[in-house]
Amino acid sequence: MIQTDKSIQTKLPFQLKLKNIPLMLTGLLVLLCGCDIIGFSTNQAGSTSAQDGPKTNANAVAVKQTVKKFNWPCWRGPEKNGLSEETNWNTNWETPPKTLWANQIGIGYSAVSIDKGRLFTMGHPAGTETETMWCFDAVTGKEIWSKSYPCVLLNHLHKGGPCATPTIDGDFVYFNSREGEVRKVKAKDGEVVWTVSLQKELGIDLPEWGFSCSAIVNGGEIIFEAGSVIGIDKNDGKIKWKTRPRMPGYGTPEMFTFKNKPYLCALNNEGVSVIDMTSHQEITFYPWDSPYKTNATTPIWHNGQLFISTGYNIGCTLLDFDGKTLTEVYKNKNMRNHMNTCVLQNGYLYGVDGNSHNPRTVTINCIDWKTGQISWEQKDLGCGALMATRNHLLVLSDTGELVLAKLTPEAFQELGRVRVMQEQCWTVPTLCNGLIYCRGADGTLACVDVRTKP
Numbered sequence: 001m002i003q004t005d006k007s008i009q010t011k012l013p014f015q016l017k018l019k020n021i022p023l024m025l026t027g028l029l030v031l032l033c034g035c036d037i038i039g040f041s042t043n044q045a046g047s048t049s050a051q052d053g054p055k056t057n058a059n060a061v062a063v064k065q066t067v068k069k070f071n072w073p074c075w076r077g078p079e080k081n082g083l084s085e086e087t088n089w090n091t092n093w094e095t096p097p098k099t100l101w102a103n104q105i106g107i108g109y110s111a112v113s114i115d116k117g118r119l120f121t122m123g124h125p126a127g128t129e130t131e132t133m134w135c136f137d138a139v140t141g142k143e144i145w146s147k148s149y150p151c152v153l154l155n156h157l158h159k160g161g162p163c164a165t166p167t168i169d170g171d172f173v174y175f176n177s178r179e180g181e182v183r184k185v186k187a188k189d190g191e192v193v194w195t196v197s198l199q200k201e202l203g204i205d206l207p208e209w210g211f212s213c214s215a216i217v218n219g220g221e222i223i224f225e226a227g228s229v230i231g232i233d234k235n236d237g238k239i240k241w242k243t244r245p246r247m248p249g250y251g252t253p254e255m256f257t258f259k260n261k262p263y264l265c266a267l268n269n270e271g272v273s274v275i276d277m278t279s280h281q282e283i284t285f286y287p288w289d290s291p292y293k294t295n296a297t298t299p300i301w302h303n304g305q306l307f308i309s310t311g312y313n314i315g316c317t318l319l320d321f322d323g324k325t326l327t328e329v330y331k332n333k334n335m336r337n338h339m340n341t342c343v344l345q346n347g348y349l350y351g352v353d354g355n356s357h358n359p360r361t362v363t364i365n366c367i368d369w370k371t372g373q374i375s376w377e378q379k380d381l382g383c384g385a386l387m388a389t390r391n392h393l394l395v396l397s398d399t400g401e402l403v404l405a406k407l408t409p410e411a412f413q414e415l416g417r418v419r420v421m422q423e424q425c426w427t428v429p430t431l432c433n434g435l436i437y438c439r440g441a442d443g444t445l446a447c448v449d450v451r452t453k454p
Contacts, residue, residue, distance in 0.1 A: 071115040072432045073168040075214035075252050076298065077387075082343040082428070084389045089434045090450040091392060093404050093416025100435065101141035102421075102446040105134050107153065108161025109212075109441060114138050114432045115168045118187060122175060123443055124153055124161035131162050133175050133183070135190060138432065141447055145190040151177050154210045158356075159424065159441040163212030163250070167222070169234070174222055180211035182224065184237065194237035198226045201239050207248045209294065214252045216264075218277070225253050225266040229275050241280040246270045249295045251341070256301035258323055265299040265306055272299065272308055272319065272326065286326040290314060298341045300349075302369065305329065311338030311355045318372060330372045335365055339426055340385040344369060348409045350393060356383040356426065359398050366409050378412035385428040396420075396429045396438055402448060420446050 076082045090097060106123025108131075113120045119138040124131050131151040135144040153160040164176035168187065175183045180198035185191060198204070198211060204227055216223040221231040221240055227248040231240040249268040255277070256263055262277035271288040275281065288295065290310050300307040306326070309316040315333035319326040335342065335351050342351030347369050354362030359382035366375040382398030392415070393405040400421035406413040423440030430437045434451030438444075 070433050071168075072430050073113055073115045074217070075111065075113075075165040075167070076341070077430075080254070081300075082341060082387050083345065084387065084431045086389060086431060086434070087391075088452055089431065090452050091404060091415065093418070096416060096418040097436075097448050097450045099420060100447045100449040102444055103134075103136065103141055103143075104443045105439075105445045106132055106161060106443045107155075107159050107441065108443070109163045109427050109439070110161075111165040111427050111439060112430050112437045112445070113166045113168050113173070114430070114437075115187075118144060119437070120166040120168065120173050120175075120187075121439070121445060122162040122164070122166065122177075123445075124151065124178075126443065129153070131177055133166070133173075133185065133190060135173075135187070136445075138435065141445075147185070147190040147192070149177070149181070149183075151179050151181075152210075154178050154206075156208065161441070163210065164252075165214040167215035167217060169217045169222075172234075174215035174217075176211055176213060176215060176224065178210040178212075179206060180226060182215070182222075182232065182237075184234070196232060196237045196239075198224065198230075202226055202228055202230065202242070202245070204245075204248065207250075209250055211248070212250045212296070216253065216255060218255065223253065223255075223264065225249060225251070225268060227268060229253065229264060229266050229273070231280065243273070243275055243280065243282050246273065247293065251295065251297045251299075254299040254301050254306075258304065258321060261323070263321075265301065267295045267297060267299055267308060267310075269293045269295050272306065274306075274321065274326065284321075284325050286317075286319060286328075288314075288317070294338075296339050297337045300342060300344055302344060305369075307342070307344075307349065307369070309335050309337035309342060309351065311336050316367075316372065318369070332372045334367050334372055334374050338383060340428055343386065343388040345388060345390070345407060346409075348375060350386065350388060350407070352383060352386065353377070354383055356398070359383045362398075364393075364395060364412065366412075368409075375409040376411050384425055387428055387431065389431065394429050394431060394436065396425050396427075398425055399423075400425050400438070400440060402429065402436065402438060418448065420448060 106125045108123045110122040119136045130148045132148045167174045182196045184193040228242045230242040247269040253266040264275040272286040306319045316335040317331040318329040338355045342349040353365040362383045364378040384398040386395040395403040403417040404415045420438045423442045427439040436448040
């Protein structure tokens with residue numbers, strides 16, 4: 001159902017309040033899109049008052065030397081692989097990098113998207129029944145606009161709040177709320193063009209953990225997984241097609257091309273669905289059950305194969321795809337991604353192995369793509385999140401430490417670390433134009449400066 005948003009409000013400032021919520025069965029945070037503000041080791045930003053709105057570190061305003069040649073427009077970046085192509089950034093952390101600015105954006109797990117110097121994300125102001133869409137200057141952290149709308153917190157066994165990452169498409173941005181309301185807004189000022197309710201269009205109830213799929217742009221449509229995989233016309237918000245219904249998952253699908261034909265792979269809470277994007281039909285299905293119905297990661301496509309991983313001691317599998325069927329290559333428990341999707345580089349997968357409710361047993365693992373065998377394990381970073389560049393890993397621990405390591409299958413080689421915040425951090429960090437953005441579940445969005453000197 002398409003609707004206008006008379007309930008949308010502009011600029012909702014707030015004071016973020018911490019809550020102690022048990023960390024158990026959560027598996028949804030795609031985002032995980034996984035970061036927060038209490039005690040910074042450097043450049044502590046002020047808290048947000050009800051009068052002031054989000055507060056920015058004053059030192060950040062004078063620093064505008066970034067050349068905006070890179071972007072990060074959607075979940076997992078421009079190539080949708082969790083890898084940044086940036087090389088001209090500071091990897092010498094003998095002197096730890098400083099936090100440039102920090103804003104309070106509300107409870108949640110949405111990661112950030114960045115294009116043309118603007119940063120987009122989402123949060124749930126504490127003590128309210130609303131979510132807020134945010135647009136900031138990506139360098140200074142200054143608020144450009146914000147819009148709020150009614151939405152439940154849904155803090156069942158985790159902190160709650162939005163989980164999907166905004167998707168930038170030219171002059172527009174697509175947001176998916178925790179209740180599954182998809183909004184197309186103008187990037188320049190946040191004006192809502194249309195709203196579509198996934199619950200109403202698909203005739204489904206709110207899933208246990210809400211909706212967390214980020215929009216995928218495919219030509220003139222955007223695609224979501226919500227049990228069914230659906231295509232929505234970008235211009236008018238009308239449903240163009242949908243696949244057979246299944247139990248909704250909490251991840252974002254993977255689009256790929258095989259023998260010059262387009263396909264999509266979605267990990268829902270029944271298993272792995274492969275969709276022929278020409279006919280929009282599910283052509284094959286591989287059962288992949290989770291004991292708590294929390295499949296929450298993005299499948300990874302590479303050279304005719306799909307990699308799938310789930311937490312709760314389920315593990316991972318590599319599947320061959322021949323255009324019609326999926327065939328298991330291996331299945332083991334060497335990579336059990338609760339929320340954060342692995343990154344693949346030079347034949348090896350790097351990811352977080354273990355569950356958020358037992359962080360002391362969680363490790364960062366490196367496994368061989370072809371065999372699934374472990375190359376190395378690293379303890380003591382908890383159930384955080386990671387991204388990579390061609391030569392480095394950036395790991396955000398589940399308590400707010402940002403760790404730089406060498407990207408190699410030889411061993412985990414730490415090159416430095418800095419405490420960014422002291423909050424639960426499950427959202428993936430993002431490197432863009434020499435700045436690393438970290439998000440905490442209680443609401444801190446912090447920007448760490450790793451630009452090289454001009």
